Amino acid sequence: MIVYGGDWNPEQWPEDVWPEDVRLMREAGVTHVSLGIFSWSMLEPVEGRFEFGWLDRIMDLLAENGIKVYLSTPTASPPPWFAHTYPEALPVDFEGHTLYHGSRQAFCPSSPVYREKALAIVEQLGRRYGGHPALAMWHIHNEYGCHNGRCYCDTSAAAFRTWLRDRYGSLDALNEAWGTAFWSQRYSDWEQILTPRITPSFTNPGQQLDYRRFSSDALLDLYRAERDLLAKISPDVPNTTNFMSGLYWDADYWAWAEELEVVSTDQYLAGELGDEAHIDLAFAADLTRSFKPGRPWLLMEHSTSAVNWQGYNRAKQPGEMHRNSVQHLARGADAIMFFQWRASKIGAEKWHSAMYPHGGKDTKIWREVVALGELLRDASDVAGTTVKADVAILLDFASIWAQDHPAQPNTELKPIEIVKQWHAELWKLGITCDFAHPGADLSGYRAVLVPALYLVDDAGAANLERYVAGGGRALVGPYSGIVDDRDQVRLGGYPGAWRDLLGVTVEEFFPLRSDDAIELTGGGSGRLWSEVAHLTGAEVLDTYLDGRPAWTRHAWERGAADYLTTLPTGEALARVLTAVCAEAGVTATGTPGIEVVRRSHQDGRAFLFAINHTAADAEVPATGTTLDGTAVDGVLTVPAGAVRTVREAR
Ligand code: GLA
Numbered sequence: 349m350i351v352y353g354g355d356w357n358p359e360q361w362p363e364d365v366w367p368e369d370v371r372l373m374r375e376a377g378v379t380h381v382s383l384g385i386f387s388w389s390m391l392e393p394v395e396g397r398f399e400f401g402w403l404d405r406i407m408d409l410l411a412e413n414g415i416k417v418y419l420s421t422p423t424a425s426p427p428p429w430f431a432h433t434y435p436e437a438l439p440v441d442f443e444g445h446t447l448y449h450g451s452r453q454a455f456c457p458s459s460p461v462y463r464e465k466a467l468a469i470v471e472q473l474g475r476r477y478g479g480h481p482a483l484a485m486w487h488i489h490n491e492y493g494c495h496n497g498r499c500y501c502d503t504s505a506a507a508f509r510t511w512l513r514d515r516y517g518s519l520d521a522l523n524e525a526w527g528t529a530f531w532s533q534r535y536s537d538w539e540q541i542l543t544p545r546i547t548p549s550f551t552n553p554g555q556q557l558d559y560r561r562f563s564s565d566a567l568l569d570l571y572r573a574e575r576d577l578l579a580k581i582s583p584d585v586p587n588t589t590n591f592m593s594g595l596y597w598d599a600d601y602w603a604w605a606e607e608l609e610v611v612s613t614d615q616y617l618a619g620e621l622g623d624e625a626h627i628d629l630a631f632a633a634d635l636t637r638s639f640k641p642g643r644p645w646l647l648m649e650h651s652t653s654a655v656n657w658q659g660y661n662r663a664k665q666p667g668e669m670h671r672n673s674v675q676h677l678a679r680g681a682d683a684i685m686f687f688q689w690r691a692s693k694i695g696a697e698k699w700h701s702a703m704y705p706h707g708g709k710d711t712k713i714w715r716e717v718v719a720l721g722e723l724l725r726d727a728s729d730v731a732g733t734t735v736k737a738d739v740a741i742l743l744d745f746a747s748i749w750a751q752d753h754p755a756q757p758n759t760e761l762k763p764i765e766i767v768k769q770w771h772a773e774l775w776k777l778g779i780t781c782d783f784a785h786p787g788a789d790l791s792g793y794r795a796v797l798v799p800a801l802y803l804v805d806d807a808g809a810a811n812l813e814r815y816v817a818g819g820g821r822a823l824v825g826p827y828s829g830i831v832d833d834r835d836q837v838r839l840g841g842y843p844g845a846w847r848d849l850l851g852v853t854v855e856e857f858f859p860l861r862s863d864d865a866i867e868l869t870g871g872g873s874g875r876l877w878s879e880v881a882h883l884t885g886a887e888v889l890d891t892y893l894d895g896r897p898a899w900t901r902h903a904w905e906r907g908a909a910d911y912l913t914t915l916p917t918g919e920a921l922a923r924v925l926t927a928v929c930a931e932a933g934v935t936a937t938g939t940p941g942i943e944v945v946r947r948s949h950q951d952g953r954a955f956l957f958a959i960n961h962t963a964a965d966a967e968v969p970a971t972g973t974t975l976d977g978t979a980v981d982g983v984l985t986v987p988a989g990a991v992r993t994v995r996e997a998r
Contacts, residue, residue: 424452437503591604761800801824876914899924
């Protein structure tokens with residue numbers, strides 16, 4: 349089954365709306381709802397007094413109607429009584445401002461009293477509903493860190509010190525790692541250490557990097573506490589927590605995914621990306637899939653149309669919601685869910701689209717919601733199949749955090765944007781890729797791309813060398829392999845980690861202004877960055893007009909590693925990626941605006957998804973039968989703006 353549904357917030361509505369909602373859900377083919385996400389103040393209106401009657405009635409109603417529940421722990425939004433009684437548990441921002449209650453996530457992740465009160469309500473919920481027939485999974489918290497991912501209060505500072513003692517053991521080791529010989533920053537007592545705060549000039553880079561690591565861990569620890577408690581009470585019920593893959597970069601989701609049974613995520617169209625916004629969705633889907641290789645994942649939220657938080661909030665065109673949904677399905681999702689079921693008439697999200705809109709049933713949104721339910725029901729045997737990619741892009745959170753320090757050769761060089769650009773170029777070439785942690789097993793990939801990995805630890809550096817030595821093909825982008833895991837420069841010429849592998853030594857960086865371009869002999873240009881690189885074994889594949897190397901290749905044992913000394917733009921990047929992939933035996937097959945992805949299973953099931961993002965009909969090579977049973981013999985026609993799924997002939 350492909351799970352279909354959304355967040356349901358019945359507590360916002362009078363009780364007589366509930367049966368109508370459930371009747372409409374059945375009409376739309378809804379199989380699951382996420383429930384109770386923001387219900388803490390309704391479930392525990394006064395500290396220690398629990399009121400579950402209304403939730404009992406909802407759970408029973410859903411069970412009677414065969415709709416399953418991802419029951420949420422309501423800990424993402426503590427009630428006003430919590431902030432009022434325990435003001436010391438409120439989060440504090442970088443500038444020292446307290447963030448008060450009145451919206452959501454008003455708690456410090458390191459607050460002991462927050463943890464105590466959160467676990468108390470989780471325990472009540474677990475005991476009451478752990479065996480309920482409607483319960484399918486625990487939905488733990490909601491989007492950890494969305495608004496309070498970094499807290500700078502004194503409680504957080506104390507927790508940060510504990511985390512640092514664990515990591516370093518001694519102050520000497522910490523002083524060494526943070527390079528506190530610089531600017532007289534040497535610590536002589538643990539108590540002197542703070543979270544980063546407003547300082548007269550740049551903060552210590554080691555401190556800011558470790559604080560980002562700590563902040564991710566502090567939230568992960570909260571997740572673990574809730575998970576472990578629920579596991580004790582209801583050992584057979586699985587759980588997840590919804591990530592914000594591609595939108596939120598403050599949690600190290602590689603580390604988080606190891607703790608999760610099932611990965612789920614929320615994903616929203618970036619209106620400002622205009623015509624290419626759907627490529628960004630593909631990015632987030634590929635990233636989410638990669639967090640648990642070889643396993644399906646759940647799209648916990650997306651939008652039927654406009655959101656309410658982007659300033660200008662673009663509504664989706666007819667058919668766009670289907671294309672977006674099928675993109676996620678094609679890229680490995682076994683659930684397509686929305687925020688939210690019924691559009692609110694109250695609160696800060698009343699202008700956010702939903703499955704059941706303000707206008708009711710005679711609307712584009714409702715018709716498409718019902719049609720999507722049918723499509724997903726017809727696609728039920730897609731569940732459990734996975735996507736196999738031949739190309740991986742290396743990505744690491746610690747590297748992104750380290751490069752986020754403002755004292756850089758060029759702050760315009762933004763790793764997330766570069767990674768997204770390389771992914772987008774692969775998307776246009778019709779090459780599906782995974783993402784991988786630098787330390788992951790890379791042996792299953794024909795090519796490994798490293799667009800922007802400023803920081804790599806020794807294990808990650810050696811891992812790429814081993815991969816290439818074993819016959820792999822690598823392509824490394826500039827300003828990668830520069831520092832170790834303490835953000836300390838690897839000496840002897842850049843990129844220190846991979847000088848030998850690449851057969852290149854970079855003497856000096858020559859960053860470019862944002863409106864400058866550097867022309868390449870082979871066509872197109874590079875932006876933001878250039879280098880003076882010397883060959884120490886590599887051959888040159890392209891140069892700047894002055895003859896300096898722009899693109900090099902080095903044969904290394906059974907494989908080869910390419911290097912770029914600039915960031916090629918569209919045409920030039922496509923040329924490089926096509927060549928590297930072709931060398932690795934991966935062929936570019938892309939047709940502009942047409943997305944084609946395959947999901948398959950060892951048992952022989954295979955599905956080809958074709959999504960036409962253009963205004964003209966398209967033809968895609970395929971053989972099998974479409975979901976509605978039409979035979980396809982070699983060529984599949986995908987009408988303008990439409991989606992087609994083919995059960996491929998075995
Ligand atoms: C997030 C949250 C939801 C809602 C949506 C709006 O994903 O999890 O509660 O706020 O954003 O887009």
